[in-house]
Amino acid sequence: MAGPMIPKERSDYSAIVDRPPLKLPGNARIVFWTTVNYEVWDIGKPMARQLLPAPTGVPLMPDVVHWAFHEYGMRVGCWRFFELFKRLGIKPTLAANARICEEYPRVAKQALDDGWEFMGHAYEQGPIHKEADQAGMINRTMDIMQKFTGKRPVGWLGPGLTQTLETPDLLAAAGVKYIGDWVYDDEPTVIRTAKGPLVTLPYSIELNDIPMMLIQHHESDYLLKRTIDQFDRLYAESEKRAKFCALAIHPYISGQPHRIKYLEQIYDYVNKHEGVLHWNGEQILDWYQKARPKAA
Amino acid sequence: MSMHPRERLDFSPIDGRPPLNLPKGVRMVIWPVLALEEWDMARPMARMVISPPQGQPMQPDHPNWSWHEYGMRVGFWRMKKVFEQLGVNPTVTLNARVCETYPKVVEACIANNWELNAHGYDQVPMHKLEDQRAVIGKAMDIITKFSGKKPRGWFGPGLTQTFDTLDYLSEAGIEYIGDWVLDDEPVMLKTTHKPVVALPYNFEIHDIVMMALQHHPSDVMHTRALDQFDWLYEEAAERPKIMAIACHPYLSGVPHRIGHVQRTFKEVLAREGVVAWDGAQILDWYLAQQK
Numbered sequence: 001m002a003g004p005m006i007p008k009e010r011s012d013y014s015a016i017v018d019r020p021p022l023k024l025p026g027n028a029r030i031v032f033w034t035t036v037n038y039e040v041w042d043i044g045k046p047m048a049r050q051l052l053p054a055p056t057g058v059p060l061m062p063d064v065v066h067w068a069f070h071e072y073g074m075r076v077g078c079w080r081f082f083e084l085f086k087r088l089g090i091k092p093t094l095a096a097n098a099r100i101c102e103e104y105p106r107v108a109k110q111a112l113d114d115g116w117e118f119m120g121h122a123y124e125q126g127p128i129h130k131e132a133d134q135a136g137m138i139n140r141t142m143d144i145m146q147k148f149t150g151k152r153p154v155g156w157l158g159p160g161l162t163q164t165l166e167t168p169d170l171l172a173a174a175g176v177k178y179i180g181d182w183v184y185d186d187e188p189t190v191i192r193t194a195k196g197p198l199v200t201l202p203y204s205i206e207l208n209d210i211p212m213m214l215i216q217h218h219e220s221d222y223l224l225k226r227t228i229d230q231f232d233r234l235y236a237e238s239e240k241r242a243k244f245c246a247l248a249i250h251p252y253i254s255g256q257p258h259r260i261k262y263l264e265q266i267y268d269y270v271n272k273h274e275g276v277l278h279w280n281g282e283q284i285l286d287w288y289q290k291a292r293p294k295a296a
Numbered sequence: 297m298s299m300h301p302r303e304r305l306d307f308s309p310i311d312g313r314p315p316l317n318l319p320k321g322v323r324m325v326i327w328p329v330l331a332l333e334e335w336d337m338a339r340p341m342a343r344m345v346i347s348p349p350q351g352q353p354m355q356p357d358h359p360n361w362s363w364h365e366y367g368m369r370v371g372f373w374r375m376k377k378v379f380e381q382l383g384v385n386p387t388v389t390l391n392a393r394v395c396e397t398y399p400k401v402v403e404a405c406i407a408n409n410w411e412l413n414a415h416g417y418d419q420v421p422m423h424k425l426e427d428q429r430a431v432i433g434k435a436m437d438i439i440t441k442f443s444g445k446k447p448r449g450w451f452g453p454g455l456t457q458t459f460d461t462l463d464y465l466s467e468a469g470i471e472y473i474g475d476w477v478l479d480d481e482p483v484m485l486k487t488t489h490k491p492v493v494a495l496p497y498n499f500e501i502h503d504i505v506m507m508a509l510q511h512h513p514s515d516v517m518h519t520r521a522l523d524q525f526d527w528l529y530e531e532a533a534e535r536p537k538i539m540a541i542a543c544h545p546y547l548s549g550v551p552h553r554i555g556h557v558q559r560t561f562k563e564v565l566a567r568e569g570v571v572a573w574d575g576a577q578i579l580d581w582y583l584a585q586q587k
Contacts (some may be wrong), residue, residue, distance in 0.1 A: 001387075041340050043300060043301055043302075045538050051499055051500070051505055051509075052454065052455060052499050052502070052504065052509065053454075053509075054421040054423070054454045054456050055342035055343070055419050055420065055421055055453055055454040055456075056339070056340045056341070056342060056421075058421065058424075060421050060423040060424075060456060062458060062459055064301060064455075064456075064457045064458075064459075064475065064476070065452075065456070065476070065477060065499070066455075066480075068299055068475070068476040068477045068478035069477050069478070069499070070299070071301075071307075071478040072478045072479060073308055074307070074309070075307070075308060075310055075478055075479050076310045076479060078309075079309060079310055079311040083310075103307070104307060106307075106309050107309065110311075217509075217510035217511060217512065219482040219512060219516055219520070220518065220519070220520055220523050221413055221519075221523075226549060256498075256524070257523070257524045257525075257527035257528045257531075258476060258500065258501070258520050258521075258523035258524035258525070258527065259405075260521065260526055260527055261526070262523075
């Protein structure tokens with residue numbers, strides 16, 4: 001083979017209507033998958049996102065105010081998340097830059113103590129295309145997390161969902177079992193890598209507070225509105241086949257006082273429905289490994 | 297010698313931090329900030345409400361210059377009336393050059409006993425200044441001379457700063473800044489000179505971000521501010537909360553938005569235990585807490 005596989009070579013096209021339905025245990029019909037993202041924004045680099053570009057819009061470094069904006073999430077915002085999920089008894093997936101184990105051990109420790117799933121999310125926040133040694137960065141990320149939690153992560157999300165054509169091969173080699181970056185289906189799928197199969201879980205790029213709030217600039221309550229719209233349709237469809245509703249949140253966005261109540265109301269709404277499971281990525285993976293058609 | 301933000305301030309999670317205490321009967325503080333700027337016609341305008349046909353930036357940029365100018369000719373006076381009716385004294389953060397180009401506006405602030413806070417000489421990012429120390433000194437001198445009072449607080453133009461800015465600010469006598477939006481409480485920052493306090497500003501309840509950049513409808517000024525307030529007010533049962541609201545006359549002072557700004561202040565100040573303080577008052581309270 002000349003180079004790394006292109007996506008089409010990793011995964012054959014498959015129409016959802018042609019597939020036998022997957023079945024969740026018991027009366028469960030839909031999984032609500034919450035992913036919390038904790039990141040490190042290095043002041044030595046351009047900040048990952050900007051709310052208020054400098055006057056006249058020129059990009060400038062250092063960008064102290066956006067560093068501070070992110071830091072608010074770790075000092076204040078994330079504690080609103082911990083309180084909410086503890087109260088609800090939900091153990092989300094934590095997509096964390098491994099560097100949080102070094103820079104914010106207090107925060108990482110809380111997630112560990114609360115039983116959250118640690119998912120690999122690069123060493124720090126920056127597109128994976130810019131990594132000089134991608135394999136080295138992936139292994140380092142996995143090693144740091146394994147050392148901190150005592151368990152090697154099984155999941156991976158690219159920083160900003162980025163990956164190159166090689167990335168799935170490097171992830172599988174590092175021991176990753178599932179990824180969230182392929183937002184191409186409502187169900188988990190299996191893709192080919194040079195190091196064996198890798199599962200993709202149905203993550204969402206639209207139920208994500210970065211695109212909704214920082215890029216598309218929707219009003220605070222829109223997080224609730226769009227999630228309800230998404231959930232309602234998936235819930236209706238889940239009568240016939242298992243469905244997954246993924247939601248991704250960041251403490252410097254959804255942990256702000258003017259947004260947190262809408263996040264809270266999402267769970268109030270979802271939990272009024274019968275047959276909803278709050279599973280993290282690892283739980284979905286474990287179920288899928290048993291539930292999926294063996295021939296695939 | 298530049299200091300990394302981490303060297304100026306250790307990481308501290310709010311969870312488990314001993315709460316500060318507000319005076320008896322006060323549960324929450326609103327910090328109104330009114331920003332006055334100078335947009336030099338010889339440069340690109342700081343913000344644009346309308347781009348030229350075909351989207352190419354053009355200079356001189358008459359439409360956007362006049363958009364800002366409306367704020368000084370009309371919008372400011374509308375906002376002044378609203379603040380007077382509410383009995384609120386905002387912190388006025390001003391480009392020092394405003395004292396030269398719009399003295400009538402600054403005189404009106406002084407007559408109302410509003411706190412003047414330095415906001416650079418004109419609206420240019422700190423990164424673009426050849427000699428930051430000199431510009432900070434010049435800004436401080438102009439405002440001090442004009443008002444007879446040395447500013448205690450500072451906002452970087454567009455909240456910009458470099459790794460050295462805080463040291464220069466401290467040398468110039470600045471006691472607090474608003475540029476670090478990293479906490480719900482004031483924090484103390486190390487400098488090569490005296491420590492500087494970062495007050496809990498935020499730039500999401502901020503008319504430039506909400507209106508000029510994110511393009512929300514006018515009433516989101518009120519909706520988002522109330523969402524922010526309601527949550528903080530609940531939390532303020534356990535520890536004091538401070539909420540900044542940032543306004544610019546060319547945005548908040550226009551007829552279709554001012555009503556939303558007015559009812560925002562009116563509604564939050566009507567709640568029990570809510571007061572409006574300027575930056576200097578918040579600073580003095582915080583410093584007294586440190587003893």
